[in-house]
Every structure is written in C-alpha cells, then in structure tokens.
Amino acid sequence: MREASFVKRNKNKWLLFENVLDNKEQISPDKLSDLYVEITDDLSYAKTFYPQSNTAKYLNSIASKAHQKIYKTKKESKNRLVNFFKFEFPLEFVKYHKQLLIAFTTFLFFAIVGAYSAANDGDFVRLMLGDNYVNMTLENIEKGDPMAVYKKMGESNMFIQITLNNIKVAMMAFVFGMLFSVGTLYIMMQNGIMLGSFLYFFYEKDLLWESSRTIWIHGTIEISVIIIAGCAGLVLGNGLLFPKTYTRLASFKQSFKAGLKIMVSTIPFFIVAGFLEGFVTRHTEMPDWLAIFIILISFITILYYYVIYPIKLTKQ
Secondary structure: OOHHHHHHHHHHHHHHHHHHHOOOOOOOHHHHHHHHHHHHHHHHHHHHHOOOOHHHHHHHHHHHHHHHHHHHHOOOOOOHHHHHHHHHHHHHHHHHHHHHHHHHHHHHHHHHHHHHHHHHOOOHHHHHHOHHHHHHHHHHHHOOOOOHHHHOOOHHHHHHHHHHHHHHHHHHHHHHHHOOOHHHHHHHHHHHHHHHHHHHHHHHOOOHHHHHHHHHHHHHHHHHHHHHHHHHHHHHHHHHHOOOOOOHHHHHHHHHHHHHHHHHHHHHHHHHHHHHHHHHOOOOOOOHHHHHHHHHHHHHHHHHHHHHHHHHHHHO
16 A cells, blocks of 8 residues: 555544544543554554655654553443443444354354255264264153253253353354354354254154253353354454455454454353253243243343344444
8 A cells, every 4th residue: 555545544543543642632541542552553554564754753653652641541440341241342243243144144044954954864963963862862752851861960060061062162163263254154054054953853753842942941042142152253254354454463453352352242141041051941841931931031132232232322
C-alpha cells in the first residue's frame, strides 16, 4: 500500500487518538486501550514499509505519549466479571453473528447428512457411534429403558466428566480455527453427522420422541454452545485469512483475543449443561411437560443471550 493511501485510510483514527491525549475529546479507558493497540499495529506497519518516513515518526510519537496515559487512566471495575457478561461481551459478539450463522448452518447441514446416511446405510450408525454404544443401547431397548445409559454413572462423576469432555470438544472447535477455519468446520461436520445419525437410530426404533425429550434436556445447551465455540474458531480463522491493513500476526492476536472472549462466555453454559446431564437427564420418568419446559427455557436463554440481547444492547 502506498504511504499516502495508508495515511488517508487511518488519519481520522489517529486524529481522534491525538485529541483524546490532548484532552480535547473523551472516550472510555477501554476504548482508549483498543485505540492504542491499533496505533501500535499501524506503527509496526509503518516501520516495516515506510521506516524513515514522517508517518512512522508521527505514529511513534503519539504511541509513546499514549503509553502512560492509558495505564494511568484505565481502572478495572470492581464488577469486572459482571460487566463482561452483561455489557462488554454482548456488545462485541454482535459483530460475529455472521460467523455464528455459518457455524450453525454447517452443523445443521451435516446433521441432515448424518441422518440421511444412517437411513441409507445400516452400518453407518455403528461407524459413527461405535459398536459398544449401539449394542448397549439395543440391550437397553430390549429391557424397556432406552435411556439407561444416563443412569450408569454416579451423578457427581458424570457431571464432572461430561463438563470436561464438552469443554474439550469446544476448545478443539476453537483452536482448530488456526487451520484457516477449515479445522473448525471439520469439527462442526463431525459433530453434526454424529447427532444426525444418533437421532435417526432412535427414529428407526420408533423412539424418536422418547429419546428427544431426554437428550435435549441437556443437549439444547450442550449442542448450542459447541456451535458457539465453532463461531469462535471461525473468528480466529478469519483473523488469519483476512488481516486487512494489519500484519497477519497482529490480526491473529486480535482475532485470538476475540475468540477467547467468546469461549469464556460459554463456560457457565457448559457447567449448566453438565449439571443437567449428570443430575436431571437420568430422571426419564419425569412428565413430558417438565422436560419440554426445561428444553424451551434452555433454548430461549441461549437464543436471547447470544442473538437477541447483543442486537438490543447495540441499538440502545
């Protein structure tokens, strides 16, 4: 990029930053910190491509001037964690709804592919779920308790094991985004196919309703948050694929930070999903209305927090 074009593209941002430093304008400490990161990225770019230019000297001067001001004025709120979940994260996440939609449609598409494959290949379910699981489930069906698998382990042990396993899957979906988003899409594909074949297996045994009312008690949050982790992976991958005016390394750092915030937001939901699977799902004798109520509350909570609330907060 020519130096003149670089200056023209970024000069408004630099002027805003300089005005803040001179107390001519006021912005939040967090915004000032973000601007400082962008200025230092621009400085790095200018030093690389225009090392002896006035542009590089100018950026170096305001970056140096800013350093002490940022760390002098930025104060952490006593309610930092509450503010993160209530304001900071939702306001930022609205920018990533496109990636969320891509992760969701990929997952849904391959869930349909999994169900279709299971319908046309009798061995496909065994291939995806394993012979041990299929044989065990068939035995449970013969005994009249198709969902007995959720009763085999102690409640606390199951809660811990399931929660850790779900976090492991989510972290894979996120970290694999470093493979230029392809790795994340693969995790979405893999889990989508498994879910589709799983549901078709019970449909074929005329147990779709009984299985669904049971597994979606915990699965509504569990599957939703894995998809959200897929969104985080795509955010990370896009930072590598589309660095824009930043260096690829600087873009990667920013996208990793954004993706990590998304992952942090999922932790409470994974704990809730693990609790439901460990302590609630095993009660297959519960009335249908209660199971449906839990599923609906879970779905509405996820939809509101990750889709509706960020849009609403941004408009306000």
